[in-house]
Amino acid sequence: AQKITQTQPGMFVQEKEAVTLDCTYDTSDQSYGLFWYKQPSSGEMIFLIYQGSYDEQNATEGRYSLNFQKARKSANLVISASQLGDSAMYFCAMRSNTGNQFYFGTGTSLTVIP
Amino acid sequence: EPEVTQTPSHQVTQMGQEVILRCVPISNHLYFYWYRQILGQKVEFLVSFYNNEISEKSEIFDDQFSVERPDGSNFTLKIRSTKLEDSAMYFCASSPREVHQETQYFGPGTRLLVL
Numbered sequence: 001a002q003k004i005t006q007t008q009p010g011m012f013v014q015e016k017e018a019v020t021l022d023c024t025y026d027t028s029d030q031s032y033g034l035f036w037y038k039q040p041s042s043g044e045m046i047f048l049i050y051q052g053s054y055d056e057q058n059a060t061e062g063r064y065s066l067n068f069q070k071a072r073k074s075a076n077l078v079i080s081a082s083q084l085g086d087s088a089m090y091f092c093a094m095r096s097n098t099g100n101q102f103y104f105g106t107g108t109s110l111t112v113i114p
Numbered sequence: 115e116p117e118v119t120q121t122p123s124h125q126v127t128q129m130g131q132e133v134i135l136r137c138v139p140i141s142n143h144l145y146f147y148w149y150r151q152i153l154g155q156k157v158e159f160l161v162s163f164y165n166n167e168i169s170e171k172s173e174i175f176d177d178q179f180s181v182e183r184p185d186g187s188n189f190t191l192k193i194r195s196t197k198l199e200d201s202a203m204y205f206c207a208s209s210p211r212e213v214h215q216e217t218q219y220f221g222p223g224t225r226l227l228v229l
């Protein structure tokens with residue numbers, strides 16, 4: 001069975017600072033993908049970044065980067081130069097080749113302080 | 115940029131009533147999904163659909179739920195006899211491929227409230 005754990009229910013960061021949101025996962029699959037989504041207060045799920053299990057380099061998308069440590073089974077999201085609009089819930093998710101569904105963590109609520 | 119759309123954005127219903135939640139996936143996508151998110155909790159998988167049939171479902175997706183693709187564009191989730199605990203945000207998602215590298219594109223959600 002697949003499991004995603006996000007241990008930080010809430011985080012605060014000063015505007016323009018960097019912040020790391022933690023995510024660990026558990027799977028016996030060899031091939032899998034790790035995803036981060038942002039959910040603002042309006043409720044929609046916005047795809048941010050993807051990391052494949054066989055990717056040797058950490059994924060980056062603008063101000064988002066993924067600190068992937070396969071041996072530790074962690075896929076932390078790093079947001080650089082935080083902006084007020086980054087305040088939202090952030091969900092880590094995993095998808096494996098053996099199933100159709102995404103498995104989501106419980107989310108981290110990020111608040112950016114001016 | 116193509117996107118998944120869902121209607122209605124909000125739905126209020128009485129316990130025991132039937133509701134139909136509608137989704138229009140991205141047009142060239144082949145795989146469709148429903149998820150739900152109870153307020154303050156994580157997103158949970160309900161069902162996946164491909165080639166006009168269910169390919170996977172969770173234990174949440176019991177006999178009161180059904181899905182259908184009635185035409186070439188819509189994808190619906192029906193809840194036959196709603197219960198209070200069905201109150202949640204329901205997300206539709208679609209994907210062009212069924213591989214782990216592919217993200218699922220989520221709609222904006224339908225917020226369902228059962229009274």
